[in-house]
Amino acid sequence: MTFSDTPIDAAAAERLNEHGLRLGLVDTSDAVAFTAWLQADARGFYGPQTARREIDEQLTGTAYRRTTGVWDDTTPDASTPVATVSSWPTPLTVPGVGTVSSWAISSVTVAPTHRRRGIARALLESELRTAASLRIPLAVLTVSESTIYGRYGFAPAAMAAELTIDTRRARFTGPEASGRLHFVSLERLREQGREVMDRARLRAPGEIQLDDHLWDRLVGTAGDPKKESPQRRVVRYDDADGIAQGFVVYRVTEGEPDFTQHTVVVEYLLAATDEAYAALWRYLLEMDLVSTVSAPLRSVDEPLLWQVSDVRAVRRVPTDHLWARILDVPAALSARSYGAPGRIALDVSDPLGLAAGRFLLEIDAHGVAEVTPLAGNADLPADAAGLALTVNELAALYLGGTSAHTLLRAGRLTEFTSGAADAVAASFRSATAPWLSTWF
Ligand SMILES: CC(C)(COP(=O)(O)OP(=O)(O)OC[C@H]1O[C@@H](n2cnc3c(N)ncnc32)[C@H](O)[C@@H]1OP(=O)(O)O)[C@@H](O)C(=O)NCCC(=O)NCCS
Known part of the structure; x- marks a missing residue:
């Protein structure tokens, strides 16, 4: 089994089923079914019918991706999905010239005939739980609307x-x-x-x-x-x-x-x-x-x-431009390197429960971090720079483009110890501004 045929998320499937909708994976080797999905994706973004040549290119170029749809068997054209999403693992460059495996999410569409029934929420939550089950430390996407993804724990991580x-x-x-x-x-x-x-x-x-x-x-x-x-x-x-x-x-x-x-x-x-x-x-x-x-x-x-x-x-x-969502705090934070040594304690809250917890980052003189989850509701170590933040702010800080000091001034972080935001800002900053040069 690979990422593309990992079983669909049972909770999301059940929730959609209660509304008479079917969540499933597209067999991308079935050209007819995959073409219907590609046309639904184009329609969702208000594009024209996709031309044959472009379809042919996508049938081969994107077949390896995990391709998910939602079907309403009561519609006249029941073989065309009413919602789409696709995803695949891809290396994301992190500060320090390394990469981390990330879960790229694309083609999030819901047909205008089926909007505001919770379909997008079911799809996004299922993508995040699937990526977490595959032990991928974070999810990334580029967005056509900036108001949608914050509620799922995403935040802008790279500007353009x-x-x-x-x-x-x-x-x-x-x-x-x-x-x-x-x-x-x-x-x-x-x-x-x-x-x-x-x-x-x-x-x-x-x-x-x-x-x-x-x-x-x-x-x-x-x-x-x-x-x-x-x-x-x-x-x-x-x-x-x-x-x-x-x-x-x-x-x-x-x-x-x-x-x-x-x-x-x-x-x-x-x-x-x-x-x-x-x-x-x-x-x-x-x-x-x-x-x-x-x-x-x-x-x-x-x-x-x-x-x-x-x-x-x-x-x-x-x-x-690039939005990120942390799924596994120790794996994500230990994959990048840091601009200054330090001892940092983070109390991360996450409404979806995927990344919540307390963590200790011990960053050595070479900028390498060891990240340890702290047991239960253990007090944060008194000698560490302590911050409370949501999973969104952690994503905003992750690639080093936004300063913890700025988020503190914006009222988006809480300091447990005075000066903690400045210590985090010094360690997390990136010498090169984060940037994604394309859309996906
Ligand atoms: C954006 C889109 C995917 C939303 O789908 P949907 O099934 O109607 O969304 P849901 O019913 O699951 O709503 C999920 C949440 O997002 C909110 N929401 C949905 N669309 C929104 C929008 N355009 N702007 C702001 N909030 C939105 C809902 O109010 C809901 O909030 P809540 O869960 O906090 O109550 C759908 O309208 C669409 O396909 N639009 C065109 C393509 C597009 O923009 N895709 C996004 C690509 S980045």
Whole structure:
């Protein structure tokens, strides 16, 4: 048995059954059943009927995922699910250049005909209990609505920023790179970029490993008509030894009225080294006849801000992007490394009961933590920096992008010992701002 055919969660199935609904797994080798599920997923996100080519790509690219549906056998089209969710384990980069196994959740939809009957709650709770039963320490997702997931213990763990750069003001002042830039085809990017991506994703906590489907979608070869613009261009950076270290995928929009006002939309910029990063940004900012470079989903702490002559030429709009939910406190907290040694005691509450308890973190001089659950309602050790928090705040702190000091000021934490939030802030902070560069 693997993660994809682990039996469905009995409690959620029973709750839905009481409402005449059936929770089950889709056999993804059954093309008819899987196609109905894929069409229900697209419909749930208000998309058009998915075209054959895209369906074919997903039938192979996502077949390995755990694919769950809810069916209402009383509807005329009973073979199409009224709700969908999919999930799979994926390595998530954590502070300290390591990874932890995380449970990626996607395709959360409930048909508009069946909304507000508790279907989403049953699906989410069943996903979290399934991941916990598989001993996966945390769940992650990207959200189209930010109001839904807090109630299940998720919180934003990595932000992203939309950048709009006025290239007439933002002269590039970063270092010169010693390598070369080349135009390459999307197919070449598809073949070669994955290896670069696998190195680049380890450079920021919050990045996940992309599966075939996510990679093809990112590159634009997944059959998604929205991504098939003939205007897409790909430039690759090779270092002085001729090794590919980065790519940028972009398109140039019309430059009316006099051809000098083109906008470059950066669809994806991937850099495995700082040199590749500087070379690709220099290329974008120095293109002739371009007045604006727009780049969605960038880090909130881009080195680029320190590589332009006028920092105000880069407008930034930050937003929540990666949401995380801790399921196993000792496993999650001991998987990352820490910025300062310390003794920290956490009293974690969790309405779903999955991660609740008291824990002691002992962080050594190398930033390695040993995490011990404390028995029952044992008092927190008096010599430790003690905090009480919900599982949501723990997720917000986990990748080091939000300071415990900020959460204390927001009234979202309680200190057992004075100065505990500052001690936690010093240990949990990440040298690199957490960032997820894609959607899933
Ligand atoms: C969002 C969606 C999945 C909710 O499904 P649902 O079955 O109607 O949700 P439920 O009945 O289980 O409600 C669960 C809880 O979420 C709340 N909720 C549901 N939709 C919400 C929304 N859009 N905004 C805020 N709260 C919402 C409910 O009030 C309920 O709260 P409670 O449990 O604290 O009482 C569904 O409306 C949908 O498919 N929307 C379009 C696709 C989408 O946005 N998916 C989310 C992808 S990130």
